[in-house]
Amino acid sequence: xxxxxxxxxxxxxxxxxxxxxxxxxxxxxxxxxxxxxxxxxxxxxxxxxxxxxxxxxxxxxxxxxxxxxxxxxxxxxxxxxxxxxxxxxxxxxxxxxxxxxxxxxxxxxxxxxxxxxxxxxxxxxxxxxxxxxxxxxxxxxxxxxxxxxxxxxxxxxxxxxxxxxxxxxxxxxxxxxxxxxxxxxxxxxxxxxxxxxxxxxxxxxxxxxxxxxxxxxxxxxxxxxxxxxxxxxxxxxxxxxxxxxxxxxxxxxxxxxxxxxxxxxxxxxxxxxxxxxxxxxxxxxxxxxxxxxxxxxxxxxxxxxxxxxxxxxxxxxxxxxxxxxxxxxxxxxxxxxxxxxxxxxxxxxxxxxxxxxxxxxxxxxxxxxxxxxxxxxxxxxxxxxxxxxxxxxxxxxxxxxxxxxxxxxxxxxxxxxxxxxxxxxxxxxxxxxxxxxxxxxxxxxxxxxxxxxxxxxxxxxxxxxxxxxxxxxxxxxx
Amino acid sequence: xxxxxxxxxxxxxxxxxxxxxxxxxxxxxxxxxxxxxxxxxxxxxxxxxxxxxxxxxxxxxxxxxxxxxxxxxxxxxxxxxxxxxxxxxxxxxxxxxxxxxxxxxxxxxxxxxxxxxx
Numbered sequence: 279x280x281x282x283x284x285x286x287x288x289x290x291x292x293x294x295x296x297x298x299x300x301x302x303x304x305x306x307x308x309x310x311x312x313x314x315x316x317x318x319x320x321x322x323x324x325x326x327x328x329x330x331x332x333x334x335x336x337x338x339x340x341x342x343x344x345x346x347x348x349x350x351x352x353x354x355x356x357x358x359x360x361x362x363x364x365x366x367x368x369x370x371x372x373x374x375x376x377x378x379x380x381x382x383x384x385x386x387x388x389x390x391x392x393x394x395x396x397x398x399x400x401x402x403x404x405x406x407x408x409x410x411x412x413x414x415x416x417x418x419x420x421x422x423x424x425x426x427x428x429x430x431x432x433x434x435x436x437x438x439x440x441x442x443x444x445x446x447x448x449x450x451x452x453x454x455x456x457x458x459x460x461x462x463x464x465x466x467x468x469x470x471x472x473x474x475x476x477x478x479x480x481x482x483x484x485x486x487x488x489x490x491x492x493x494x495x496x497x498x499x500x501x502x503x504x505x506x507x508x509x510x511x512x513x514x515x516x517x518x519x520x521x522x523x524x525x526x527x528x529x530x531x532x533x534x535x536x537x538x539x540x541x542x543x544x545x546x547x548x549x550x551x552x553x554x555x556x557x558x559x560x561x562x563x564x565x566x567x568x569x570x571x572x573x574x575x576x577x578x579x580x581x582x583x584x585x586x587x588x589x590x591x592x593x594x595x596x597x598x599x600x601x602x603x604x605x606x607x608x609x610x611x612x613x614x615x616x617x618x619x620x621x622x623x624x625x626x627x628x629x630x631x632x633x634x635x636x637x638x639x640x641x642x643x644x645x646x647x648x649x650x651x652x653x654x655x656x657x658x659x660x661x662x663x664x665x666x667x668x669x670x671x672x673x674x675x676x677x678x679x680x681x682x683x684x685x686x687x688x689x690x691x692x693x694x695x696x697x698x699x700x701x702x703x704x705x706x707x708x709x710x711x712x713x714x715x716x717x718x719x720x721x722x723x724x725x726x727x728x729x730x731x732x733x734x735x736x737x738x739x740x741x742x743x744x745x746x747x748x749x750x751x752x753x754x755x756x
Numbered sequence: 757x758x759x760x761x762x763x764x765x766x767x768x769x770x771x772x773x774x775x776x777x778x779x780x781x782x783x784x785x786x787x788x789x790x791x792x793x794x795x796x797x798x799x800x801x802x803x804x805x806x807x808x809x810x811x812x813x814x815x816x817x818x819x820x821x822x823x824x825x826x827x828x829x830x831x832x833x834x835x836x837x838x839x840x841x842x843x844x845x846x847x848x849x850x851x852x853x854x855x856x857x858x859x860x861x862x863x864x865x866x867x868x869x870x871x872x873x874x
């Protein structure tokens with residue numbers, strides 16, 4: 279029993295998240311109209327507690343709980359990023375939830391359950407754990423996208439997300455079944471050797487890999503599996519959009535890294551080419567499409583597609599360098615993107631619209647928010663002294679080390695393209711007069727805290743070298 | 757070349773052939789005698805009245821959803837009961853957690869008044 283207790287410690291953070299989520303759901307039914315504040319506090323406490331309880335997880339534990347999960351540096355790093363991200367979403371979204379009467383218990387419960395699912399994907403040592411984690415994340419996300427019950431756009435988003443997601447889950451599961459059929463094992467550790475030993479026809483492996491990439495590419499919003507992104511990002515309540523842009527993407531990236539680099543590492547030369555092409559197409563398509571958008575959430579949707587492309591560069595490199603560069607970029611991207619969404623939510627909650635003109639003269643209306651958004655955009659572009667700069671630098675370095683010079687050059691070119699649309703918003707904020715009908719934007723305490731945390735992290739990750747060595751410790755190699 | 761995968765191919769071909777063959781054969785063998793009652797859509801023996809594209813009570817769907825949850829619970833409880841003696845206390849705690857999670861869902865449904873037939 280004691281050994282089992284130690285094993286259960288590995289999933290303690292997820293237990294905390296699920297418990298907090300369920301209590302939030304029930305408590306909100308008692309509090310009814312007064313639920314918004316206290317339940318948001320409970321959810322924030324749950325996410326913070328989950329983050330802290332990661333310290334109790336015994337590091338370097340091999341597959342435990344009947345081979346289901348595994349606590350290595352990689353899972354700890356990704357889970358820390360995901361749970362910190364959830365905390366920022368809860369803090370930054372509390373004002374929006376109250377203002378637009380998003381069902382309180384449902385929102386926080388689903389958010390915590392979804393992020394727990396993401397955590398399970400990051401620590402999966404087994405294809406089944408990995409799929410169940412994905413479903414927990416997905417099902418909660420579909421429902422969250424439709425939480426603004428009176429808003430047709432939100433309903434549309436939920437339905438589109440659900441139908442697309444159900445199909446892609448099926449595709450992924452089919453791919454996993456091919457892997458199981460080829461090897462006869464569900465364990466990630468045994469997958470690579472079994473594949474190498476099976477001597478299966480290469481075409482069969484191509485089939486399995488293609489299906490798996492298709493299913494997870496959907497979650498990561500990689501082109502050509504991105505068609506749901508603009509509509510869902512636009513229609514979903516903004517805190518949910520913020521969560522989707524980092525939570526789903528981060529969990530899917532972790533799953534891809536585990537499945538391909540850890541599970542099929544010996545066969546890297548067979549699958550890196552897919553990710554190189556996927557990364558190139560995704561970042562270019564995302565950035566070029568973002569140039570054409572007039573709605574900030576659609577623009578951020580395409581921007582997040584482009585960011586998914588950058589993240590995939592790490593997989594395309596297919597090296598240890600690529601893996602830590604990708605998770606480091608995930609750390610940088612999570613705080614940066616959540617910061618940007620917190621500012622967008624603050625502008626929206628103050629009564630502003632979502633088109634780019636709503637940001638006119640934001641520098642006059644709220645200098646702090648405008649300055650923060652400027653820093654976040656600089657980081658998304660990859661400007662020096664921000665998190666995004668080191669993130670991109672490492673990814674480009676990993677690509678060059680693996681001989682993918684063309685991909686490295688394309689990544690740099692794409693960063694330049696992305697300046698185009700981010701600058702459009704910055705110009706509106708600083709160079710345009712605020713329209714007479716645009717309200718002053720005040721920031722409530724929790725959103726101010728979320729913005730400050732995101733801002734500090736964006737700058738700290740870009741300046742302090744500790745984060746790089748922390749990411750390097752998150753390597754997948756034993 | 758494909759070795760054991762031939763089985764899969766055979767299964768695939770058989771799976772496609774069987775339904776197609778059935779439909780074709782039965783259309784060749786049967787009499788073609790449509791009359792109004794026969795071509796009418798089948799609705800559990802009821803006369804179909806009016807357009808099918810009407811609003812219907814959504815309550816059914818909630819009941820169906822709750823039913824699925826507890827159906828799965830039952831299915832899960834049977835194998836659990838069989839191996840309970842071997843697994844001991846841990847399995848008991850596990851199942852209590854599992855049922856507890858479902859009870860939260862039931863409580864939520866009750867609070868949302870979806871169990872009330874209106």
